[in-house]
Amino acid sequence: AQSVTQLGSHVSVSEGALVLLRCNYSSSVPPYLFWYVQYPNQGLQLLLKYTTGATLVKGINGFEAEFKKSETSFHLTKPSAHMSDAAEYFCAVSESGFRGARQLTFGSGTQLTVLP
Amino acid sequence: GAGVSQSPSNKVTEKGKDVELRCDPISGHTALYWYRQSLGQGLEFLIYFQGNSAPDKSGLPSDRFSAERTGGSVSTLTIQRTQQEDSAVYLCASSLGLTGDTQYFGPGTRLTVL
Numbered sequence: 001a002q003s004v005t006q007l008g009s010h011v012s013v014s015e016g017a018l019v020l021l022r023c024n025y026s027s028s029v030p031p032y033l034f035w036y037v038q039y040p041n042q043g044l045q046l047l048l049k050y051t052t053g054a055t056l057v058k059g060i061n062g063f064e065a066e067f068k069k070s071e072t073s074f075h076l077t078k079p080s081a082h083m084s085d086a087a088e089y090f091c092a093v094s095e096s097g098f099r100g101a102r103q104l105t106f107g108s109g110t111q112l113t114v115l116p
Numbered sequence: 117g118a119g120v121s122q123s124p125s126n127k128v129t130e131k132g133k134d135v136e137l138r139c140d141p142i143s144g145h146t147a148l149y150w151y152r153q154s155l156g157q158g159l160e161f162l163i164y165f166q167g168n169s170a171p172d173k174s175g176l177p178s179d180r181f182s183a184e185r186t187g188g189s190v191s192t193l194t195i196q197r198t199q200q201e202d203s204a205v206y207l208c209a210s211s212l213g214l215t216g217d218t219q220y221f222g223p224g225t226r227l228t229v230l
Contacts, residue, residue, distance in 0.1 A: 032215075032216045036221075041223075042223055042224075043120070043207060043221035043222050043223045043224055044207065044221040045221070046218050046219075046220075049216075049218060051216035052216075092159075094216070102211075102215060102216065102219075103149060103161045103164055103172070103175070104149075104151075104159075104161065104219060105161070106159035108158045109158065109159075
């Protein structure tokens with residue numbers, strides 16, 4: 001079974017500072033990797049995903065992530081934090097399962113706080 | 117276009133009662149997933165439907181949980197004889213059913229079992 005580890009359940013950054021949220025995965029086969037964001041009392045919204053091809057993936061709201069196979073990592077970054085980025089972020093991996101099903105296995109989440 | 121919708125948004129019930137949670141996927145999406153989000157367990161996969169095929173029930177935590185999907189569209193998750201540990205947010209997602217495609221999530225149903 002695949003798994004996802006997110007280092008740091010809480011991360012605080014100042015407005016305008018670099019955002020770095022860490023994600024490591026374990027997988028015996030090439031994974032599909034996702035970052036989702038969850039605002040209070042809302043569902044999950046996709047930020048970006050890696051399936052195949054270019055390892056640097058750009059997403060919405062200025063976020064990007066790089067798939068590094070040698071490090072089994074898929075860290076999320078944003079050059080300059082904005083107050084509106086405050087939310088919980090989930091890294092997820094999809095695994096091939098029942099008749100090709102791609103259910104998501106999630107990390108435990110990182111709560112991002114942006115300080116003025 | 118319309119996203120995934122779920123109802124009710126909040127449900128409070130007493131221990132031992134049965135509850136039904138509803139999910140309307142995005143039109144044209146053949147795959148539908150249920151997940152549970154709780155403080156202790158994080159986000160967990162529950163069940164998966166692909167078209168009219170038999171579902172993958174491998175994530176259901178007990179036989180008190182069941183789900184159906186009528187006509188390949190709307191899905192209902194039923195929890196019988198609810199327990200306090202069933203309190204959680206139940207999220208539904210749908211996708212095109214293709215390898216590596218994006219799952220789009222609904223806003224969830226917050227279930228509280230007293």
